[in-house]
Amino acid sequence: MALLELRNVSKIYHTGGEEIRALDDVSLELNNGEFISIIGPSGSGKSTLMHILGCLDLPTKGEVWLDGINISKASQRELARVRNRTIGFVFQSFNLLPKLSVLQNVELPMVYAGIGGSQRRERATAALNLVELGHRLKNRPNQLSGGQQQRVAIARALVNDPKIILADEPTGNLDTHTGEVILNLFRQLSIQGRTVILVTHNPEIAAVTPRRVEIRNGKVAERVDERLAGLHRQAAAAGMAAGLGVPG
Amino acid sequence: MNLINTIVIGLKEIWAHKFRSLLTMFGIVLGVASLVGMSALIKGMENGMRESMVAMGGADKVLLEAQAVPAYQDHLADQAPGRTIRDVFALREGAPLLRVVSPEMTVPEVILTRGEKACDPSECVGAWPEVLEMNLHTVEHGRFFNAIDEERAHAVCVVGTGIRDALFGSPDEIGREIIPIGEKIQIGGQPFTIVGMFQHYMGEQEAKERALARRTPKAEPGSFQGPKRQKGWGKRGGWAFSRKNMTVYMPLNTAWVRFRIAGDLDGIPDPRLSDIDIKVRDLSNLEAALQQARNVLLVTHNGIEDFNFRTQENQVESINKQIENARMSGGIIAGISLLVGGIGIMNIMLASINERIREIGTCKALGATGTEIFIQIIVESVVLSILGALLGLLASGGLVEVLGLISPTGNTPVVTWQSQAIAVAFSAGVGIVAGLFPAVKAARLSPIQALRYE
Numbered sequence: 001m002a003l004l005e006l007r008n009v010s011k012i013y014h015t016g017g018e019e020i021r022a023l024d025d026v027s028l029e030l031n032n033g034e035f036i037s038i039i040g041p042s043g044s045g046k047s048t049l050m051h052i053l054g055c056l057d058l059p060t061k062g063e064v065w066l067d068g069i070n071i072s073k074a075s076q077r078e079l080a081r082v083r084n085r086t087i088g089f090v091f092q093s094f095n096l097l098p099k100l101s102v103l104q105n106v107e108l109p110m111v112y113a114g115i116g117g118s119q120r121r122e123r124a125t126a127a128l129n130l131v132e133l134g135h136r137l138k139n140r141p142n143q144l145s146g147g148q149q150q151r152v153a154i155a156r157a158l159v160n161d162p163k164i165i166l167a168d169e170p171t172g173n174l175d176t177h178t179g180e181v182i183l184n185l186f187r188q189l190s191i192q193g194r195t196v197i198l199v200t201h202n203p204e205i206a207a208v209t210p211r212r213v214e215i216r217n218g219k220v221a222e223r224v225d226e227r228l229a230g231l232h233r234q235a236a237a238a239g240m241a242a243g244l245g246v247p248g
Numbered sequence: 249m250n251l252i253n254t255i256v257i258g259l260k261e262i263w264a265h266k267f268r269s270l271l272t273m274f275g276i277v278l279g280v281a282s283l284v285g286m287s288a289l290i291k292g293m294e295n296g297m298r299e300s301m302v303a304m305g306g307a308d309k310v311l312l313e314a315q316a317v318p319a320y321q322d323h324l325a326d327q328a329p330g331r332t333i334r335d336v337f338a339l340r341e342g343a344p345l346l347r348v349v350s351p352e353m354t355v356p357e358v359i360l361t362r363g364e365k366a367c368d369p370s371e372c373v374g375a376w377p378e379v380l381e382m383n384l385h386t387v388e389h390g391r392f393f394n395a396i397d398e399e400r401a402h403a404v405c406v407v408g409t410g411i412r413d414a415l416f417g418s419p420d421e422i423g424r425e426i427i428p429i430g431e432k433i434q435i436g437g438q439p440f441t442i443v444g445m446f447q448h449y450m451g452e453q454e455a456k457e458r459a460l461a462r463r464t465p466k467a468e469p470g471s472f473q474g475p476k477r478q479k480g481w482g483k484r485g486g487w488a489f490s491r492k493n494m495t496v497y498m499p500l501n502t503a504w505v506r507f508r509i510a511g512d513l514d515g516i517p518d519p520r521l522s523d524i525d526i527k528v529r530d531l532s533n534l535e536a537a538l539q540q541a542r543n544v545l546l547v548t549h550n551g552i553e554d555f556n557f558r559t560q561e562n563q564v565e566s567i568n569k570q571i572e573n574a575r576m577s578g579g580i581i582a583g584i585s586l587l588v589g590g591i592g593i594m595n596i597m598l599a600s601i602n603e604r605i606r607e608i609g610t611c612k613a614l615g616a617t618g619t620e621i622f623i624q625i626i627v628e629s630v631v632l633s634i635l636g637a638l639l640g641l642l643a644s645g646g647l648v649e650v651l652g653l654i655s656p657t658g659n660t661p662v663v664t665w666q667s668q669a670i671a672v673a674f675s676a677g678v679g680i681v682a683g684l685f686p687a688v689k690a691a692r693l694s695p696i697q698a699l700r701y702e
């Protein structure tokens with residue numbers, strides 16, 4: 001059974017009497033441990049799809065099944081719980097809380113999970129060590145570089161041990177090299193067995209993932225556009241993958 | 249999500265906007281300071297009134313007052329006898345429910361002199377020994393008048409310590425206590441011998457100050473001390489007592505013979521007493537005792553009701569009413585400033601959640617429920633208002649000092665912990681109410697909108 005399944009999902013916005021179908025009858029199955037990129041041109045509905053996959057939003061029509069549970073009927077409180085335990089988010093603009101230290105930022109999801117103080121500290125430190133920021137615990141987010149901030153965000157996404165990691169343009173605000181480091185982290189997470197979903201319009205990133213889903217005008221495209229998916233540069237991508245230490 | 253964590257985050261949020269938060273708190277600071285200051289002032293007033301009640305003779309004292317004859321007896325007005333010594337004898341014989349009946353004849357507008365020194369007594373009165381029990385006086389030095397003094401209208405008097413201070417010098421000024429028994433003074437130009445002196449009456453405040461002064465060692469004699477300063481014993485917090493210390497008593501007959509008869513040059517001297525005070529045997533039987541006294545007096549007054557009883561209960565009632573009024577108006581002022589403070593807090597909380605929409609969205613994406621966001625905002629609002637309340641308590645210290653200086657009655661304001669607790673609790677309540685709307689707004693925020701917000 002699929003870990004995450006969309007059945008005929010539509011998201012319709014009504015603005016000024018006009019109907020905008022941000023998602024139009026999308027059906028999709030994601031299995032446990034998959035490494036997927038969602039690609040598509042700007043305005044095609046990628047972020048909307050990600051919000052629904054991440055239980056941040058409910059579809060106008062259709063059903064979302066997560067782990068055998070119908071999410072589309074869940075209450076706000078249940079959705080919050082799913083976001084807390086099952087999903088880890090990484091955003092393009094990092095979204096760290098500026099007034100909390102790096103450590104406190106990473107502890108935050110555990111605070112909402114009701115985990116005690118000492119265990120929180122322990123696990124947050126471990127997660128930060130994993131992204132090699134164990135020495136910057138006391139810093140404020142604005143004292144870190146963009147790449148470091150995104151690594152903190154990844155540590156935060158990981159800390160409640162979620163099954164799914166959702167990242168919306170995680171490298172969008174980073175330079176190429178830093179982006180590769182971040183991407184490498186996602187790769188490793190995928191190898192560890194987590195389901196990782198990357199939303200991107202960067203073909204080089206899409207090329208890294210084994211599976212690609214292309215969204216066009218709110219619909220899942222029948223055939224993935226090779227250029228958009230970076231497949232015409234397969235060789236380069238393979239090279240990059242090799243560079244990251246991933247078996248080709 | 250534990251509360252301490254929430255409070256810490258709230259404090260961080262407040263600390264991040266120090267100046268703004270301080271300005272916001274100002275309404276609460278003012279509200280709390282005025283609430284505490286006002287109640288301290290009223291408490292001081294209350295204490296002063298209670299003390300003065302005791303100083304003036306206790307709660308069981310009843311005044312027999314003169315009053316204009318009622319309308320239906322208007323045609324008898326010229327036959328109204330007024331309160332005379334006959335009433336006193338009649339009450340003694342005919343009203344067994346009364347314990348003490350004390351006649352007083354005031355010697356009006358009189359000045360006491362001794363050589364160069366002069367003073368103005370609070371009351372100069374001819375009285376019977378009953379007056380001691382009536383007005384709760386204690387003769388500490390010498391004696392009070394006896395039957396012979398009364399009978400022969402001896403020119404003797406008993407004075408309070410205030411009179412002694414004015415005519416002979418106070419212990420604070422000359423370093424030792426003078427006991428002027430046997431000394432001669434002039435009362436209204438007539439020579440009198442002092443036969444007794446009352447104890448020094450003082451309020452709680454003064455008693456405390458004295459005890460403190462006794463404990464601190466005196467400066468070495470002969471060392472330079474600077475000019476002598478007025479210490480002002482008995483001024484602060486005890487105007488009723490300083491008044492009581494300025495009493496002069498003489499035998500009733502003396503007042504009559506030496507001042508009334510002589511004072512009235514033409515015609516018949518006025519035989520009316522200036523006061524008849526009563527104490528009843530049993531305060532719980534007050535109504536019956538007063539009815540008995542009324543019956544007796546109606547006989548001596550030929551049925552003319554030119555008198556009335558004034559119980560301390562009436563007095564207590566009117567005092568309570570005054571205090572109630574003062575409390576009410578003070579409470580309204582404090583309430584309004586707390587309300588304004590609350591509006592300020594609500595305003596700042598709304599601004600604050602608007603600034604933090606993305607943060608709130610992030611928290612929701614990380615699994616915060618609406619309730620948790622709600623609590624966070626409420627806690628912040630309450631922390632803000634309680635901080636303001638604590639600052640207000642600090643400020644109230646200074647305010648009370650100032651109020652003490654300008655307070656009209658001279659009663660020291662007393663800060664009570666009850667008023668402080670009420671002020672803080674009220675501020676916390678204001679914080680909760682002010683935070684309610686912003687908190688609901690933040691809790692309802694949809695995570696998508698919050699995350700998309702730029």
Ligand SMILES: Nc1ncnc2c1ncn2[C@@H]1O[C@H](COP(=O)(O)OP(=O)(O)OP(=O)(O)O)[C@@H](O)[C@H]1O
Pocket residue numbers: 013014015020021022040041042043044045046047048049201
């Ligand atoms: N709240 C909303 N109200 C109205 N229309 C909306 C709303 N949110 C999204 N849309 C519309 O839905 C469509 C899909 O938006 P979405 O953000 O998913 O695009 P995207 O693929 O993520 O684009 P990009 O690559 O630029 O981020 C767009 O046409 C957008 O205008």
Ligand SMILES: [Mg+2]
Pocket residue numbers: 046047048
């Ligand atoms: Mg997008």
